[in-house]
Amino acid sequence: MSQDNRLVHIVDEVPELDAARAEGHLTMVLVLDGFLDAGNAAARAAQHLIDLTDGGGSVVATFDVDQFHDYRARRPAMTFNRDHYEQYDAPRLLVRLLKDSGGTPYLLLSGPEPDNRWEAFARAVRSVVERFGVTRVVSMGSVPMAVPHTRPIAITHHANNPDLLTGESPWRGELRIPSSAQALLEVRLAEWGHDAMGFVAHIPHYLAQLDYPKASGALLENVEIAGRLTIDLSGLAAEAEDREAEIARYLAANDEVEDVVRALEQQYDAFERAEESGSSLLAENQPLPTGEEIGEQFEQFLAGLDGPDES
Structure with a gap:
């Protein structure tokens, strides 16, 4: 047994x-908490x-989370009850077998993003994909953007096979961005001959610290579309x-x-008009609020809203 298989x-x-394997289609949804x-x-x-x-x-x-998690950087919560510790919320990185509304089985890989050993993690995921015969990995993520909550949620589509793309990218040209375990996994799966794709929602930055179910x-x-599922x-x-x-309110x-x-x-709206006309991705005479202005106003905004753990 290789070291990666022990992870x-x-x-x-x-x-x-068995039925999914016989039909030649099995989706695995991927969500790693933390960065995206x-x-x-x-x-x-x-x-x-x-x-x-x-x-x-x-x-x-089940992944050996001790091999991937930095406990001092992301300390799990636990309860102190009067005079003793209890209810330790141990981080778990695992794959579940779920079924959609029509009874179609699919897999969900979820848990905290590995803090280290990304390459080993990718190889361990490859073992899962090949053992179960996964035909498509579909990831989800979200990033804060300077967009208003009153407009439709924009989605960045990405895939390691252009035939998998289900929508147009809002980006033009090349971007250098911080990497993630999910992004690396998509690259490695392509090298190993496995299809992977995903979607990243653009979240109004002033709501980034709150639960935003509209984006979910x-x-x-x-x-649903990418994985042929009904949810x-x-x-x-x-x-x-x-x-x-x-x-x-x-x-x-x-x-x-x-x-x-x-x-x-x-x-x-200026960006949308520019894109539709093909004139320019940059909108003229529409100044974006400065970061300092937004920060000052939305410190007040966040203080007036309930947090994600409150009613």
Whole structure:
């Protein structure tokens, strides 16, 4: 047994996947918490998938999280009850077998993004993909952007095979960005002959620290198409409506913050017009609020909204 195989324990027999193997189509959804998760959008989407399956699905593969997690950088929570410690929330990085609304089985790999040994992690994921016959890995992520919450959620589509792309990229040219374990995995899977693709939601930066279920729903809508799955999104839609109403109430009572949102709307619309006309990606005479201005206004904004752990 290779060292990489010892990093993940895979269940030997999973009869529920036999039909998927026979049909030649099995999707694995990938969500790694931490770096690519503004607005908790991807993690909330993953939890929604788990909640939709009775019992949260069955675990079919478990990674040795001790080999990947930096406990001092990301200390797990635990409870101190009067005079003793209890309820340690151990980090878990695992693969679940879930079923969509129509009974179609698929896999979900979720947990904290590895802090180290990314190459070893990628090889361990390869073992899962090849053991179960996964035909497509679909990842979800989200990043903070200077966009208003009053406009549709923009999604960046990416794939290691151009035939997999289901939408146009909002970007032009080449960008140098910080890497992630998810991004590296997509590159390595291509080298090993496995299809991988994903979606990154653009989150209004002033909402990046709050749960933003509207983006979770947008991500899962794309996962449905890419993974050939049927997902009940009604629960997320209700959460999104409640959050939007909360934001609207706060903006109505705070003119300064509303002014900043309006400036973002003008910038967003100017970009859209420029893209449609093909004239320029840069909009003229539409100044974007400065980072200092946005920061000052939305410190007040965030203080007026409930946090993700509150009702």
